[in-house]
Amino acid sequence: MSTEFILIVVIGLALIYLSTLRNRNKPADRQGRELKSPEEILPEVQQRLESGENKIKLIKHVRIETGLGLEDAKNLVEGNYKMKSPIADSDLKEKVQEMLQSGTGEIKTIKYVREQTGLGLKEAKDFVDNVKKNEEM
Structure with missing residues (x-):
């Protein structure tokens, strides 16, 4: 095999490896979907509450989308979840x-x-x- 071919293969493998590293920063669920942070899902939760959605179904949705435990998901839906402030x-x-x-x-x-x-x-x-x-x- 030529040196150029080996070099192209090595560069290709390195690019694939680096692209997978970038996706490791976000947590994923068991199916490999990226999880949302509580801050990302809060507007959706508030909107769904205002539309009258059942709290139990909404808590279940929050748990699936964020990976939060039952107590934290319940607190998020009820507005008692302690989030990190985006401003000091x-x-x-x-x-x-x-x-x-x-x-x-x-x-x-x-x-x-x-x-x-x-x-x-x-x-x-x-x-x-x-x-x-x-x-x-």
Whole structure:
């Protein structure tokens, strides 16, 4: 065999190997489908809840799509799932302070915190209340 042919085969195998490495970063289920993160599926969950979908069926769907356990999937559907905030806590506090000072209502501010963090209603309200309390000092 010629050296050029061997080199082409080696390069081809290396490219195949590298393409499989890229796909390993995302978790997959047993059938090899890529799993969604809780952050990715949350808008769909909220939409399906608003349309009146059965919570049990929705929890089952979340478990299949994300690979979450039963308790975490239930918490995500009920709005109590603790997600990592896409923005830093200090940035969120500054934004909440701005919203409160500009006259944005507390309810809209709480809704904003929930959208940004995935916190439940009580946790988001507590967060806004703490920011408001620190602002008054």
